[in-house]
Each structure stands twice: as C-alpha cells, then as structure tokens.
Amino acid sequence: MKDSDRFAPVAYRAAIIHSLDDPSTAGLEDSYQYYEDGLLVVADGHVVDIGQAEDVLARQPIDLKTVNLGNKLITPGFIDTHIHYPQTGMIAAYGEQLLDWLNNYTFPEEKRFADPDYARKVAVHFLDELTRNGTTTALVFGTVHKESIDVFFSEVEKRKMRMIAGKVLMDRNAPEDLTDTPESGYLDSKELIERWHNKGRLHYAVTPRFAPTSSREQLALAGKLLEEYPDVYLHTHLSENKNEIAWVEELFPERKGYLDVYDHYGLLTKRSVFAHGVHLCDGECQRLAEQESAIAFCPTSNLFLGSGLFPLKRLENFGVKVGMGTDVGAGTSFSLLQTMSEAYKVMQLQGDKLHPLKSLYQATLGGAKALSLDDRIGNLAPGKEADFVVLDLEATQLMKFRMEHAHNLEDRLFVLMTLGDDRVVSATYAYGEKVYLRE
Ligand code: GUN
Ligand code: ZN
Numbered sequence: 001m002k003d004s005d006r007f008a009p010v011a012y013r014a015a016i017i018h019s020l021d022d023p024s025t026a027g028l029e030d031s032y033q034y035y036e037d038g039l040l041v042v043a044d045g046h047v048v049d050i051g052q053a054e055d056v057l058a059r060q061p062i063d064l065k066t067v068n069l070g071n072k073l074i075t076p077g078f079i080d081t082h083i084h085y086p087q088t089g090m091i092a093a094y095g096e097q098l099l100d101w102l103n104n105y106t107f108p109e110e111k112r113f114a115d116p117d118y119a120r121k122v123a124v125h126f127l128d129e130l131t132r133n134g135t136t137t138a139l140v141f142g143t144v145h146k147e148s149i150d151v152f153f154s155e156v157e158k159r160k161m162r163m164i165a166g167k168v169l170m171d172r173n174a175p176e177d178l179t180d181t182p183e184s185g186y187l188d189s190k191e192l193i194e195r196w197h198n199k200g201r202l203h204y205a206v207t208p209r210f211a212p213t214s215s216r217e218q219l220a221l222a223g224k225l226l227e228e229y230p231d232v233y234l235h236t237h238l239s240e241n242k243n244e245i246a247w248v249e250e251l252f253p254e255r256k257g258y259l260d261v262y263d264h265y266g267l268l269t270k271r272s273v274f275a276h277g278v279h280l281c282d283g284e285c286q287r288l289a290e291q292e293s294a295i296a297f298c299p300t301s302n303l304f305l306g307s308g309l310f311p312l313k314r315l316e317n318f319g320v321k322v323g324m325g326t327d328v329g330a331g332t333s334f335s336l337l338q339t340m341s342e343a344y345k346v347m348q349l350q351g352d353k354l355h356p357l358k359s360l361y362q363a364t365l366g367g368a369k370a371l372s373l374d375d376r377i378g379n380l381a382p383g384k385e386a387d388f389v390v391l392d393l394e395a396t397q398l399m400k401f402r403m404e405h406a407h408n409l410e411d412r413l414f415v416l417m418t419l420g421d422d423r424v425v426s427a428t429y430a431y432g433e434k435v436y437l438r439e
Contacts, residue, residue: 009043010432011060013053014069014390016040017413018076018379019365023358024316031357034409039066040074042386045160045431050380069390072426073416075360076379077136077387078336079367080326082235082275082296084141085126085152085165086110086119087329097306098241101330107175109329110168113143114177119151127155129334131436134389134425137367137377139235139273139296139325140165141207144178146188153196160200160431162377162385164233166207167192171218174209182217186225193229201385201431205233205273211248211261223266233271233371236262238295239284240276241307259284268293271372275325276301277315278308285318294370296325297362299342300332309346312354323370324363336363337420344418356413386432391416395424 016038023031039056041049041064049056057064086109093105113119130138142148142165149167156163169185170178180188189206197204206225208214214222226234239245239258248258255261259280262268268291277288277295288295297310315322325331326339333339340359347354368378376385393412394400399419406412416424428436 007044009041009048009060009064011039011041011056011064011066012069012074012388012390013037013039013066014072014074016050016074016380017360017409018381019357019361020379020381022361022366023355028355028357031361038074040380040388042432045386045433047380047382047384047386049382071394073391073393074380074388075134075391076364077377077389077428077430078134078363079323079371079378080130080135080138080336081273081294081323081367081370082298082325083138083328083331085123086113086141086143086148088122088126088129091329092332093329098244098330099247101305106329107178110143111175111177113145113148116147116151119143119145119148120155123152123155127159127161130161131159131428131430132425133334133336133422134391134428135334135336136387136389136428136430137162137371137373138164139205139233139371141235142167144168144170144180146192149192149196153199153202156202157200159435160433161435162201162373162387162430164203164205164235164371166205166233166235169206169208169218169222170213171215173213182215182221185218186221189225190228193225193232197229197232203233204229205235207235208267210237210244211258212244212251216265219261219265219267226266226269231271233273234267234269235273236267236275238262238274238277239279240302241305242279245279257281257284259287263287273323273370275327276307276310278302278310280311280315282318285315285320288315289319292321294321294323296327296370297322297343298325298327298331298339299346300339301325301327301330302346303342304332305330309349311350312343312347313350313352321366321370322362323367333421335421337417337424339363340417356410356417359417360413386429388429389425390427391420391424392426393424395420399424
C-alpha cells in the first residue's frame with residue numbers, strides 16, 4: 001500500500017444505523033440515525049462523513065473510492081464492558097454457582113497462564129472470537145501473571161482494536177500459585193501501566209478480582225495506583241451472588257456492605273467498572289451514581305451461574321451508567337447480539353420491555369459512555385474512530401424468512417438481536433481497517 005492510499009478516504013455503502021443518545025432520556029426518535037441507503041466515509045482510521053448516500057456523494061470528491069456492500073447493515077463495533085480472556089478455554093463448564101465454579105473450573109484453568117506460550121495461544125483465539133462477533137472494544141480480565149497482559153496487549157496491537165485490560169490482583173482465598181502479594185501486585189501493575197497504558201489504543205485497568213480475594217493492604221494499594229495514575233481504569237466484580245455477598249460481609253465486618261469495601265479504599269471513580277451488581281441496595285445504587293462509576297450488565301453469565309435478575313430499571317432510575325458485558329467464561333456467548341437477546345428475557349422476567357434501540361445503545365454508545373470513551377468510539381459521528389461492523393440480516397434461512405415478515409426497522413432490529421449471532425457478522429473493521437471477513 002502506498003502512503004497516499006493509506007490516508008485516501010474510502011466510502012462504504014449500505015444501510016447504516018447508529019445511536020446518538022440514550023433512548024430512556026432522549027426518547028426513541030432522537031436516540032438514533034438510520035440511513036436506508038447510507039454512506040460511511042472513512043479516512044486515516046476515523047469517520048469523516050456519514051449520511052444518505054445521495055447527500056454524502058454530493059459533498060464528497062467525485063473520485064471517492066466506494067465499496068458497495070449491497071443489502072447489508074452497518075453498525076458501530078460492539079463494546080463488551082466485562083470479559084475474561086483466560087476463560088475462553090473453559091466456557092460452558094457444568095453445574096456450579098459462582099464460588100464452586102471459581103474453585104472447580106476457573107482457578108485450575110487460570111494456573112495454565114504461568115506459561116506465556118499458552119497465554120498467547122488463548123489470546124489469539126479470544127481476539128479471533130471478538131472480531132468474529134463484531135466486538136471492537138472490550139474491558140478484559142487477565143490472570144494474576146503479569147505476562148498474561150504483556151502477551152494480550154502485544155496481540156491486540158496487531159489488530160488495532162481499542163482495548164482495556166489488567167493483571168488480576170489476588171493475594172488470599174485462592175490457590176497459592178495464583179496469588180500475588182500486596183507489594184508484588186502493586187509493582188507488577190505499575191510496570192504494566194508504564195509499559196502499556198495509553199500506548200496507541202490500549203489502556204490499563206487495575207484489576208482486583210473481587211473483595212474476597214484481596215486483603216485490606218492489597219485494596220489500599222489498588223487505591224494508591226488510582227491516585228498515582230488518575231486516568232487508569234478500575235475493573236472488578238460486585239454483588240453477583242448471594243453467598244459471595246455474605247462472604248464479603250464476614251471478611252469485612254467493619255464496612256457497611258460490599259460496595260463500601262471498594263469505596264473505603266478509593267476504588268469508586270469515573271473510570272471504575274463493576275461487573276454484575278445484581279443484588280445492590282438503594283444506597284449502593286445512589287453511591288455508584290454519585291461517583292459516576294459504571295456497572296456491566298452480564299445477562300448470559302447471570303443466568304448461567306444462577307446469580308439472579310439484573311435490576312436495570314432501578315439502576316437507571318438512580319442514574320447509574322450501564323454497559324453490556326458477555327463475562328465469558330461464565331457468560332455463554334461472545335456475541336453481543338446474543339447478550340442483548342438474553343438481556344431482553346431477563347427484563348421480561350421482571351415485567352419490563354427492553355426496546356431494540358435501547359439494546360443497540362447499550363451495546364455501543366452506552367458501553368462507550370460506561371468506559372468514558374464516548375468521545376472516541378460508540379457511534380459513527382464524524383471525528384469518531386472508525387470501528388464498525390457489516391451485518392447480514394439474512395445470514396440464516398430462518399432470519400431470511402422472518403425478515404420477509406418484518407414491517408419496520410425496529411422489528412428488523414429486534415429479529416437481528418433475537419436470532420443473530422456470529423453468523424450475521426460479514427466483516428469487522430477496527431480503526432478503519434478490516435480485521436475480520438466472514439468466508
Ligand atoms: N467473581 C470473581 N471472579 C469471577 C470470575 O472470574 N467470573 C465471575 N463471573 N465472577 C467472579
Ligand atoms: Zn467476570
């Protein structure tokens with residue numbers, strides 16, 4: 001490729017939909033833009049124009065290079081706000097709820113990441129699954145081994161995806177060969193932050209696994225890291241399972257509750273993302289909103305581990321930011337489409353309807369907001385980074401047949417989310433470059 005070609009704009013022609021705002025606050029009508037015959041113009045990794053093809057063509061140079069995608073739908077790349085790359089090899093492990101699932105399946109698998117060759121092999125599989133499913137940004141757990149993050153970020157760099165990840169901090173209540181110490185965890189995290197944070201599209205997250213596996217000293221040092229590096233993320237688990245919550249209360253009797261443990265050590269920031277939050281009280285919701293911290297809603301995981309039904313409406317009423325997470329390997333799919341489908345059912349069980357435009361928002365712009373990255377990603381507004389997916393709404397015989405009976409955009413979107421998975425993803429682009437093409 002010549003240098004002049006790299007910066008020359010390329011236009012993609014297809015139907016396009018993207019979110020502009022949260023339908024719950026802006027209203028459905030003003031929450032999105034849809035172009036039936038759309039054109040997305042990309043140059044140097046960024047969106048430079050978007051609109052109805054006729055209008056965009058009128059204002060762009062006549063020799064604009066155009067890729068005609070036919071009867072496809074372009075959406076922003078999906079954003080997964082909570083996932084574990086080391087759990088790729090143990091997804092779909094039978095029979096346990098959280099604490100036994102960790103001891104019986106998760107910890108034995110995570111021990112294997114002491115070997116960086118194994119870690120690299122899994123990282124490659126993991127990133128292939130993300131792009132196969134149209135995910136272009138994720139907030140990712142590593143293992144306790146700092147090499148798990150070196151390997152991961154070095155593989156991400158090859159694909160130009162915007163990714164956040166961190167080494168697990170875990171100094172108690174776990175197998176000896178999976179624990180660090182407060183000091184080693186602090187120093188290893190610091191070294192990784194210095195090496196990777198804000199390098200290209202990469203960001204670091206300080207990652208205590210959850211309160212039960214960190215001592216008070218370790219949580220205090222996690223807080224110190226956030227003070228020393230105010231723009232790094234904090235990523236952990238919170239109030240997922242009833243037995244877990246009771247255990248936290250036993251381990252930290254001096255604190256008011258689970259969230260208060262993290263709060264006490266200065267871990268509630270604008271860049272803090274807590275996975276699950278299934279069983280929060282009103283005071284905890286209020287505090288999360290005050291601190292502008294976010295929750296990752298992980299419906300396939302919450303159902304798979306029998307953790308409970310996520311109270312999305314309640315969190316929204318308190319004004320807490322919520323993104324979607326797959327939580328693989330407790331989650332059962334890498335697909336944000338499948339995750340939206342399960343989210344819909346979780347809301348049905350609580351007597352609520354999750355509108356497809358709201359789901360689209362949560363899996364894209366809402367996720368970007370939860371990660372404080374909405375100035376760069378989350379939709380396809382000019383100036384944003386060009387992370388997008390090309391979807392085939394007729395990828396399966398059933399979808400093709402069902403789409404013939406779909407009467408409007410919302411109906412088509414809902415069918416896409418209910419029946420779609422990796423089979424509908426024709427191509428995935430990160431920073432304007434194709435990182436996946438379905439054969
Ligand atoms: N809580 C602590 N560790 C984990 C984990 O690996 N997965 C889930 N779902 N919850 C956790
Ligand atoms: Zn998790």
